Amino acid sequence: MDYERAGDERKLQLQELESLCLEAYENSKLYKEKVKAVHDKSIKRREFQPGDFVLLYNSRMRLMLGKLRSRWDGPYRVEKVEPYRVFHLNHPSSSELIMVNGHRFKLFHGEKMAKNQELEIFLLEDPPTAED
Incomplete structure (x- = not known):
């Protein structure tokens, strides 16, 4: 009986760990999108035409x-x-x-x-x- 409770507790810990990993991936994705937006805003687009x-x-x-x-x-x-x-x-x-x-x-x-x-x-x- 003690083993069954320990097994259930371990499953809950694994689910919490997985949800923390997914949250970290989501936060990382949001951070990268914001950094890319700031970087792209500071880039000057240079257009060249034939003859330049x-x-x-x-x-x-x-x-x-x-x-x-x-x-x-x-x-x-x-x-x-x-x-x-x-x-x-x-x-x-x-x-x-x-x-x-x-x-x-x-x-x-x-x-x-x-x-x-x-x-x-x-x-x-x-x-x-x-x-x-």
Whole structure:
């Protein structure tokens, strides 16, 4: 008789443990959804059109020396846009097209500046000293 009561008590403990596990999974799922929503809100969507100029991130630069060298190559021209952020890029000095994921490049603003004829130049001068 004591064994039967102990068995029933053990079954209740197992049911409580299972319900706690299910509750933990549900809480984890809710937490992940909230974190994803906050993360997705802070991501800027960058849209590129054919004809835009972009700079390509060189991920192999870490192996090279040159701490102050730029990790961005280019400019490249976007030739074709495919689904899932796949882009075909063309370098102006070659006719070869390369396929690149859209996360690896950013918009190049140098072309807009070359068209602008007005350029303001600031000459840096030393500050006046007490002797002057």
